[in-house]
Amino acid sequence: MSDSLLRVEDLRTVFRSSSGDIAAVDGVTLEVPRGKTLGIVGESGCGKSMLSLSIMRLVPNPGRISQGRVMLEDRDLAALSPAEMRAVRGGDIAMIFQEPMTSLNPVHSVGDQLMEAMRAHDAKASAAELKNRAVEALRRVRIPSPERRFAEFPHQLSGGMRQRVMIAMALACSPRLLIADEPTTALDVTVQAQILDLLRELQKETGMSVILITHDLGVVAEMADEVAVMYAGRVVERGTAKDIFEDPQHPYTIGLLGSIPRIEEDRERLLSIDGSVPPPFAFPKGCRFNPRCPFVIPACKEADPPLRELGPGHRAACIRAPVELALDIAA
Amino acid sequence: MKEGPLLEAVSVAKHYPVKKGIIVSRQVGAVRAVDGVSFTLHRGETLALVGESGCGKSTTARVVMRLIEPTGGDIIFKGQNVTNVAGAKLRALRRHLQIVFQDPYASLNPRLTVADTIAEPMAVHGIGDAASRKARVQELLRLTGLRAFHADRYPHEFSGGQRQRIGIARALAVEPEVMVLDEPVSALDVSIQAQVVNLLGDLQQRLGLSYLFIAHDLAVVKHVADRVAVMYLGRIVEVAGKRELFSNPRHPYTRALLAAIPRPDPSRRGAVTPLGGDLPSPLNIPPGCRFHTRCPVAQAVCREQDPPLREIAPGHTAACHFAEDLPRFDAEADGGIAPVAQRRLAAYAAARERRALAAVPAP
Numbered sequence: 001m002s003d004s005l006l007r008v009e010d011l012r013t014v015f016r017s018s019s020g021d022i023a024a025v026d027g028v029t030l031e032v033p034r035g036k037t038l039g040i041v042g043e044s045g046c047g048k049s050m051l052s053l054s055i056m057r058l059v060p061n062p063g064r065i066s067q068g069r070v071m072l073e074d075r076d077l078a079a080l081s082p083a084e085m086r087a088v089r090g091g092d093i094a095m096i097f098q099e100p101m102t103s104l105n106p107v108h109s110v111g112d113q114l115m116e117a118m119r120a121h122d123a124k125a126s127a128a129e130l131k132n133r134a135v136e137a138l139r140r141v142r143i144p145s146p147e148r149r150f151a152e153f154p155h156q157l158s159g160g161m162r163q164r165v166m167i168a169m170a171l172a173c174s175p176r177l178l179i180a181d182e183p184t185t186a187l188d189v190t191v192q193a194q195i196l197d198l199l200r201e202l203q204k205e206t207g208m209s210v211i212l213i214t215h216d217l218g219v220v221a222e223m224a225d226e227v228a229v230m231y232a233g234r235v236v237e238r239g240t241a242k243d244i245f246e247d248p249q250h251p252y253t254i255g256l257l258g259s260i261p262r263i264e265e266d267r268e269r270l271l272s273i274d275g276s277v278p279p280p281f282a283f284p285k286g287c288r289f290n291p292r293c294p295f296v297i298p299a300c301k302e303a304d305p306p307l308r309e310l311g312p313g314h315r316a317a318c319i320r321a322p323v324e325l326a327l328d329i330a331a
Numbered sequence: 332m333k334e335g336p337l338l339e340a341v342s343v344a345k346h347y348p349v350k351k352g353i354i355v356s357r358q359v360g361a362v363r364a365v366d367g368v369s370f371t372l373h374r375g376e377t378l379a380l381v382g383e384s385g386c387g388k389s390t391t392a393r394v395v396m397r398l399i400e401p402t403g404g405d406i407i408f409k410g411q412n413v414t415n416v417a418g419a420k421l422r423a424l425r426r427h428l429q430i431v432f433q434d435p436y437a438s439l440n441p442r443l444t445v446a447d448t449i450a451e452p453m454a455v456h457g458i459g460d461a462a463s464r465k466a467r468v469q470e471l472l473r474l475t476g477l478r479a480f481h482a483d484r485y486p487h488e489f490s491g492g493q494r495q496r497i498g499i500a501r502a503l504a505v506e507p508e509v510m511v512l513d514e515p516v517s518a519l520d521v522s523i524q525a526q527v528v529n530l531l532g533d534l535q536q537r538l539g540l541s542y543l544f545i546a547h548d549l550a551v552v553k554h555v556a557d558r559v560a561v562m563y564l565g566r567i568v569e570v571a572g573k574r575e576l577f578s579n580p581r582h583p584y585t586r587a588l589l590a591a592i593p594r595p596d597p598s599r600r601g602a603v604t605p606l607g608g609d610l611p612s613p614l615n616i617p618p619g620c621r622f623h624t625r626c627p628v629a630q631a632v633c634r635e636q637d638p639p640l641r642e643i644a645p646g647h648t649a650a651c652h653f654a655e656d657l658p659r660f661d662a663e664a665d666g667g668i669a670p671v672a673q674r675r676l677a678a679y680a681a682a683r684e685r686r687a688l689a690a691v692p693a694p
């Protein structure tokens with residue numbers, strides 16, 4: 001679709017090891033629509049953070065992008081010089097992380113850090129003006145008595161407040177894309193609800209696109225317009241939120257949906273998925289989900305199935321989808 | 332006749348003094364981590380203790396297990412007051428109350444094999460000899476869904492879910508009557524979390540265990556608990572049977588918690604107004620009702636009078652001045668699972684079943 005702000009094409013991010021390159025992200029293609037939210041969901045270790053760090057070109061050593069493009073409109077971020085990329089990070093794209101304490105500097109006041117972030121984008125503004133803007137930024141993320149909070153240090157704030165400060169700093173450059181990597185995972189549910197609500201309002205105000213990374217399908221349902229389900233370094237299913245929740249196609253997506261305990265339901269047993277996620281050096285041949293998949297047939301172990309269109313814009317990487325038909329045939 | 336409770340906490344409190352001054356230190360306040368908590372746990376039931384971070388769940392669990400000394404209150408086990416027992420009696424108590432911790436990575440000794448890890452509590456309590464312990468370890472591995480050959484491996488060779496199974500096997504080794512499960516699945520991925528939740532259910536049925544199940548995730552609680560106690564700032568604010576608590580919550584905090592859970596259903600998006608404000612510090616608990624600073628229905632009386640936990644219907648207690656006056660709780664305008672998704676879930680379950688049958692040769 002032409003209406004996407006960011007398009008990731010066949011991206012591969014590898015770590016060099018004694019036994020060759022290990023791909024934490026392996027051939028990922030996805031799109032982030034303009035002004036909308038893409039939710040990326042998957043269990044621990046499936047490559048969500050590596051994917052977002054790859055987009056930001058912040059993959060830690062010894063990792064590197066070995067293949068693919070990251071198209072921000074018509075610019076390939078993967079091909080930019082480090083200086084050009086720094087400008088993109090400080091301008092077009094901003095990122096917030098799970099643990100706000102580790103990304104805030106404990107020895108500087110919240111206000112100083114905010115002013116610092118703002119000065120980076122506007123070298124000409126006076127100190128008084130920056131201070132005004134910083135207080136305004138705190139107000140904008142709904143921090144009560146922002147004038148007082150301005151002078152406080154990170155440890156004096158609750159986890160939810162710190163995440164608000166991080167959001168304020170990320171928004172200082174008016175990004176067109178905000179990448180939020182598990183922004184509420186460390187927070188209590190009532191605080192999570194506040195932060196998600198805030199993100200939604202800010203998106204409405206600014207029209208920015210958001211990539212929201214989470215392992216929580218509830219958060220995805222609450223926030224995402226489009227969804228990519230990741231498993232073992234790959235996207236195994238993509239579609240609208242409605243597609244994923246009402247018409248899940250990939251067995252992994254189905255298993256995940258069956259594993260989540262639901263408040264409105266009283267099943268005695270949860271579905272659960274057998275086994276566990278393999279580490280990147282032990283990805284199986286063929287479909288990476290095959291050792292855990294109840295629908296596996298010999299062909300699944302041969303070749304890794306590509307994403308296949310199953311409805312408009314709805315793709316899944318499974319040769320047996322839709323599985324209820326597969327079941328009849330096997331019976 | 333109905334049996335009395337197996338375990339009972341009566342007005343249990345745990346305050347941590349906060350001191351100031353280096354040479355002459357004096358107490359300047361107290362963290363009221365647990366501030367008058369009472370509950371009962373019956374044989375074979377699961378009581379869930381839920382609440383947000385820092386509300387005192389773990390402290391409560393450790394006090395009732397006598398791992399830390401209470402500042403006040405009593406702990407009754409099988410009708411005996413065990414608040415002050417020591418020596419052999421305390422050891423006997425500890426055998427009957429076992430705990431499983433949240434973090435399967437940190438809670439196992441990395442230098443012990445799985446067999447030694449599981450056998451250790453038996454050795455501590457002088458149960459059996461080497462041969463019988465070895466046999467028991469094998470039995471426990473089977474019971475918790477691990478394999479016989481796992482016995483000689485070390486914890487780092489296992490995944491999170493498997494480590495949690497090892498922790499459960501270890502706790503079961505001495506045949507406890509009560510298992511305290513302190514966030515046993517919070518650190519696990521959902522697919523693994525579901526495996527462990529199912530395992531805990533199976534074990535309870537087979538062994539008649541009682542669980543004190545600590546969690547912050549109400550959706551998990553909905554699947555495991557018989558009764559639920561909701562904690563806020565060191566106090567229990569509501570207790571009810573599971574169905575009742577989820578369909579007819581009578582404390583505003585319980586309602587806020589329920590409303591805040593993101594539902595896996597995009598058609599319900601944005602349905603809730605989040606609770607405002609921040610959690611007050613346990614060093615500085617608000618006067619009156621401790622929830623009044625965030626409560627959407629607070630009145631003047633709430634700022635002055637601390638509402639006691641009182642029975643508002645049989646088996647349902649709540650600590651709110653207006654518990655009876657709250658409007659009907661419009662429980663989940665039930666969207667439920669979409670029909671197509673439902674069909675896929677059923678297909679998945681059927682395919683799994685079939686595979687499990689195929690793996691086991693017919694008798």
Ligand SMILES: Nc1ncnc2c1ncn2[C@@H]1O[C@H](COP(=O)(O)OP(=O)(O)OP(=O)(O)O)[C@@H](O)[C@H]1O
Pocket residue numbers: 015022024042043044045046047048049050051060061062063215279280
């Ligand atoms: N420095 C590294 N060297 C080798 N492998 C690495 C390195 N950093 C990460 N990995 C691997 O890359 C894979 C993807 O990790 P990533 O952090 O992206 O997962 P994630 O989906 O974000 O998981 P989580 O939900 O736990 O945050 C993991 O299996 C991890 O072990």
Ligand SMILES: Nc1ncnc2c1ncn2[C@@H]1O[C@H](COP(=O)(O)OP(=O)(O)OP(=O)(O)O)[C@@H](O)[C@H]1O
Pocket residue numbers: 347362363364365382383384385386387388389390391547613
């Ligand atoms: N040894 C201690 N000294 C001082 N304060 C303590 C101590 N242990 C716990 N606390 C405080 O007591 C309160 C309750 O802690 P507790 O660990 O019981 O909470 P919790 O409900 O288990 O939280 P979580 O969900 O984060 O595990 C917290 O405010 C905590 O900081």
Ligand code: SF4
Pocket residue numbers: 582583584620621622623624626627628629630633638650651652653654
């Ligand atoms: S007593 Fe008052 S403040 Fe406390 S929960 Fe009830 S209404 Fe709210």
Ligand SMILES: [Mg+2]
Pocket residue numbers: 048049050181
């Ligand atoms: Mg991550």
Ligand SMILES: [Mg+2]
Pocket residue numbers: 388389390
């Ligand atoms: Mg705890």
